[in-house]
Amino acid sequence: xxxxxxxxxxxxxxxxxxxxxxxxxxxxxxxxxxxxxxxxxxxxxxxxxxxxxxxxxxxxxxxxxxxxxxxxxxxxxxxxxxxxxxxxxxxxxxxxxxxxxxxxxxxxxxxxxxxxxxxxxxxxxxxxxxxxxxxxxxxxxxxxxxxxxxxxxxxxxxxxxxxxxxxxxxxxxxxxxxxxxxxxxxxxxxxxxxxxxxxxxxxxxxxxxxxxxxxxxxxxxxxxxxxxxxxxxxxxxxxxxxxxxxxxxxxxxxxxxxxxxxxxxxxxxxxxxxxxxxxxxxxxxxxxxxxxxxxxxxxxxxxxxxxxxxxxxxxxxxxxxxxxxxxxxxxxxxxxxxxxxxxxxxxxxxxxxxxxxxxxxxxxxxxxxxxxxxxxxxxxxxxxxxxxxxxxxxxxxxxxxxxxxxxxxxxxxxxxxxxxxxxxxxxxxxxxxxxxxxxxxxxxxxxxxxxxxxxxxxxxxxxxxx
Numbered sequence: 310x311x312x313x314x315x316x317x318x319x320x321x322x323x324x325x326x327x328x329x330x331x332x333x334x335x336x337x338x339x340x341x342x343x344x345x346x347x348x349x350x351x352x353x354x355x356x357x358x359x360x361x362x363x364x365x366x367x368x369x370x371x372x373x374x375x376x377x378x379x380x381x382x383x384x385x386x387x388x389x390x391x392x393x394x395x396x397x398x399x400x401x402x403x404x405x406x407x408x409x410x411x412x413x414x415x416x417x418x419x420x421x422x423x424x425x426x427x428x429x430x431x432x433x434x435x436x437x438x439x440x441x442x443x444x445x446x447x448x449x450x451x452x453x454x455x456x457x458x459x460x461x462x463x464x465x466x467x468x469x470x471x472x473x474x475x476x477x478x479x480x481x482x483x484x485x486x487x488x489x490x491x492x493x494x495x496x497x498x499x500x501x502x503x504x505x506x507x508x509x510x511x512x513x514x515x516x517x518x519x520x521x522x523x524x525x526x527x528x529x530x531x532x533x534x535x536x537x538x539x540x541x542x543x544x545x546x547x548x549x550x551x552x553x554x555x556x557x558x559x560x561x562x563x564x565x566x567x568x569x570x571x572x573x574x575x576x577x578x579x580x581x582x583x584x585x586x587x588x589x590x591x592x593x594x595x596x597x598x599x600x601x602x603x604x605x606x607x608x609x610x611x612x613x614x615x616x617x618x619x620x621x622x623x624x625x626x627x628x629x630x631x632x633x634x635x636x637x638x639x640x641x642x643x644x645x646x647x648x649x650x651x652x653x654x655x656x657x658x659x660x661x662x663x664x665x666x667x668x669x670x671x672x673x674x675x676x677x678x679x680x681x682x683x684x685x686x687x688x689x690x691x692x693x694x695x696x697x698x699x700x701x702x703x704x705x706x707x708x709x710x711x712x713x714x715x716x717x718x719x720x721x722x723x724x725x726x727x728x729x730x731x732x733x734x735x736x737x738x739x740x741x742x743x744x745x746x747x748x749x750x751x752x753x754x755x756x757x758x759x760x761x762x763x764x765x766x767x768x769x770x771x772x773x774x775x
Contacts, residue, residue, distance in 0.1 A: 622684075733748065
């Protein structure tokens, strides 16, 4: 009987309100992703214009990421305290204002400060799209997310093109002024179209000790992973791990009064989905780091040749994303996510064969395309399962916990890959693929862990009442 009712519900059309919310909230992550991509490819131009060394210029990125990590744990508490719509509008406004300040900066110190302000707004803005869609989409979340994520995927593709055009015809401040029309448009749409959620506001007490533990702990972990090759990176990692350990002890004692109620991980479905998201981000960032390095350093390809090959993975993801919602509703979270994990795992086998035998451009393109299709069907079903496993009033809390787990997966994977490469590469490296065998085995092992996590997801998403 319950299966019939589920099928009947899924067969109904999706409320237009859901599509309006998805269209509005996807502008936030689109703008932050576009901004990050544009800045990443323009650092040398900015540094040259402001006469700053690369060690100082890199703080344009590092300052943003650290500020983002510091503010991320506040997301759930702020949503409960002031409401999702109001918080979204405020953060979008601050991010847009910070973009104006970035463009108006005349020294590197001013630019870094403005980027820190951007990161503070982005740390709260970034996780909100998933949560706000989950609130209104219910069992249709996988289908809605499959379409809503498409603009975010386009941002890294459009970013370098726009950055190149701007730097060719204008000065670097216009890299940041580019955000202004998007920001103003997004704020206007949010005010007009997002539903009022004032009734869901909860006057929850602020856990100051928890914030003073988890925010610097998370920032130290992420910065330590980024600097793992240096001595200060290991020291920062130890500090971050210590702060996080104390926070876990503190949160377990405080229960629901903690900034993040860790009891959400007692939910088996949520824990499996969180693990799947951790390994999903590990795979995505690990591949993005390893594959170009393998093609350029190991196979002696040019950056342009490697770029065109890696693009086939993005094409695969863009093909699979629009279909993932229908597939999830038809076959269930576990089958779709585990099926994608199987495809991603199988795509590793040609690389292991090529390292042992000889490089094949055709096999590389096909394998990356298959990997993209597989990766595109892993993430959304596991996100849907995570949000479907908790009551609606606990979504802000679950969203914050899930995003923290997600963000740790990428830097941990890239750090592990970098360490293995540094240990296996010869002192005087020459072109050759054999030193990459062990690191590809490591990436294959992460695929196996991803498959195991996806296999623990529920067959169908069930929305809990609350």
